[in-house]
Amino acid sequence: MSIPVVLCLLLYGFLTPTAGPAGPAAAAFHRLQSLAGEWQGTDDHGMEAHSEFKLGAGRTVVIETLSAMHMEPMLTLYSLDGDSINLAHYCPTNNQPRMRATPSSDPVKVLIFEFTGAGNLADEATGHQHRLVMRFDDDNHITESWTWRANGKDTLMVFHFARQGRP
Numbered sequence: 001m002s003i004p005v006v007l008c009l010l011l012y013g014f015l016t017p018t019a020g021p022a023g024p025a026a027a028a029f030h031r032l033q034s035l036a037g038e039w040q041g042t043d044d045h046g047m048e049a050h051s052e053f054k055l056g057a058g059r060t061v062v063i064e065t066l067s068a069m070h071m072e073p074m075l076t077l078y079s080l081d082g083d084s085i086n087l088a089h090y091c092p093t094n095n096q097p098r099m100r101a102t103p104s105s106d107p108v109k110v111l112i113f114e115f116t117g118a119g120n121l122a123d124e125a126t127g128h129q130h131r132l133v134m135r136f137d138d139d140n141h142i143t144e145s146w147t148w149r150a151n152g153k154d155t156l157m158v159f160h161f162a163r164q165g166r167p
Contacts, residue, residue, distance in 0.1 A: 028108040029080040041161035
């Protein structure tokens with residue numbers, strides 16, 4: 001082959017879009033991406049809460065910063081991994097729980113993230129976020145139910161958020 005033909009084939013390969021992963025996980029991740037923007041709400045005790053979702057690394061990660069009354073902000077990263085969505089949570093308690101959700105249907109209405117391990121966690125008796133259930137109530141409302149586990153006891157923290165304008 002001549003050099004111009006090879007260059008054209010290489011250029012075609014770079015410019016031709018490739019299909020991304022398909023299936024419920026990809027659809028669920030797309031739904032997470034659609035959360036980009038500001039969200040305002042309350043917890044189950046009526047205390048104010050705020051969450052901001054941003055996209056990063058070429059839209060391959062969704063970055064959530066959740067601020068609730070009387071708590072330091074929490075940072076959570078969501079990323080697609082085959083047929084699942086991984087979550088890495090950075091907590092003011094200085095541990096980093098990892099969780100995984102494997103959606104089974106499209107459209108996804110609920111994502112259930114289950115604990116898979118954690119960084120900087122001496123043992124599971126130490127307080128840490130252990131589970132997240134994210135419910136997509138509609139395009140402008142979500143509910144996040146976080147399970148805090150310490151010494152084998154679970155405490156549920158529920159946040160109800162409404163979108164604040166479009167990104």
